Amino acid sequence: MKRVVFNQKGGVGKSSISVNLAAISAAQGFKTLLVDLDVQGNSSHYLGVDESNLPKDKTVADLLKQTVGWFSSAPSPEQFVHATQFENLSLLPASPALSVLERELEMRYKIYKLRDALKTLEKEFDRIYIDTPPNFNFYSKSALIAADRVLIPFDCDGFSAQAIDRLMANMLELKADHNRDLIAEGIVVNQFNPQAKLPQTLVDELKAQDSVPLFATHLNSSVKMKESHHQQLPLIHLAPSHKLTHQFVELFKELEPQHQSIV
Ligand SMILES: Nc1ncnc2c1ncn2[C@@H]1O[C@H](COP(=O)(O)OP(=O)(O)OP(=O)(O)O)[C@@H](O)[C@H]1O
Ligand SMILES: [Mg+2]
Numbered sequence: 001m002k003r004v005v006f007n008q009k010g011g012v013g014k015s016s017i018s019v020n021l022a023a024i025s026a027a028q029g030f031k032t033l034l035v036d037l038d039v040q041g042n043s044s045h046y047l048g049v050d051e052s053n054l055p056k057d058k059t060v061a062d063l064l065k066q067t068v069g070w071f072s073s074a075p076s077p078e079q080f081v082h083a084t085q086f087e088n089l090s091l092l093p094a095s096p097a098l099s100v101l102e103r104e105l106e107m108r109y110k111i112y113k114l115r116d117a118l119k120t121l122e123k124e125f126d127r128i129y130i131d132t133p134p135n136f137n138f139y140s141k142s143a144l145i146a147a148d149r150v151l152i153p154f155d156c157d158g159f160s161a162q163a164i165d166r167l168m169a170n171m172l173e174l175k176a177d178h179n180r181d182l183i184a185e186g187i188v189v190n191q192f193n194p195q196a197k198l199p200q201t202l203v204d205e206l207k208a209q210d211s212v213p214l215f216a217t218h219l220n221s222s223v224k225m226k227e228s229h230h231q232q233l234p235l236i237h238l239a240p241s242h243k244l245t246h247q248f249v250e251l252f253k254e255l256e257p258q259h260q261s262i263v
Contacts, residue, residue, distance in 0.1 A: 044221075064114065224238070
């Protein structure tokens with residue numbers, strides 16, 4: 001199962017949600033891969049890989065770069081995957097090279113190459129999560145073409161509500177043209193503040209639109225998230241009994257209803 005976390009709006013929680021769901025998935029015993037397609041590399045950093053220890057020639061950019069040109073024996077996608085310090089959790093890291101590579105990949109029609117690579121990797125991994133950049137660009141389109149399902153973070157902000165319509169229009173067009181099996185699995189309400197009136201109003205308005213289902217679990221706003229990024233420890237490892245961690249576990253259960261939680 002390949003899930004992409006996408007919203008073209010910046011800062012809504014794509015990286016936080018993809019890393020924390022992937023970490024819970026791994027902790028529950030699923031062999032899990034996180035693919036970081038954002039040149040910012042926030043998910044990679046969160047899982048302990050940044051520019052100081054970026055594996056040379058072994059990032060998602062290198063995987064895509066080797067599809068340019070003709071090779072009699074191209075390296076297999078497995079060679080670009082790295083173990084993390086967390087059991088069952090592997091990473092296909094981002095790299096600053098993604099930005100210079102984008103135009104060349106686009107010009108050479110390489111939009112299906114990520115899908116092909118993930119089809120191969122899916123034989124080895126039970127669950128794949130893909131973090132995307134805050135743009136409807138070559139990489140996020142590649143991810144939406146490669147994925148089975150899409151999760152849409154929503155950060156309870158008025159601008160975000162407006163952005164959902166545009167996002168859905170873009171996604172439906174891409175689905176019709178390139179990936180008819182793509183399922184918009186649901187909107188993940190993030191940075192929810194149950195004490196304030198506006199977040200609930202915005203959530204109710206989204207529900208009334210009825211274009212995509214909303215997950216019942218809402219993720220509260222908590223400083224624990226920033227601490228977790230800073231310590232490069234997903235919440236399930238940093239604070240297993242924290243309320244936000246429980247909410248992530250509940251969200252994970254909504255994704256995997258047939259599996260009994262061990263956390
Ligand atoms: N539930 C939450 N509670 C508190 N802070 C949060 C929560 N979710 C995300 N944040 C914070 O909001 C900021 C943006 O989150 P994140 O990087 O996950 O968003 P993003 O959509 O991946 O951003 P970008 O579009 O830049 O890739 C980060 O500082 C993160 O720590
Ligand atoms: Mg991000």
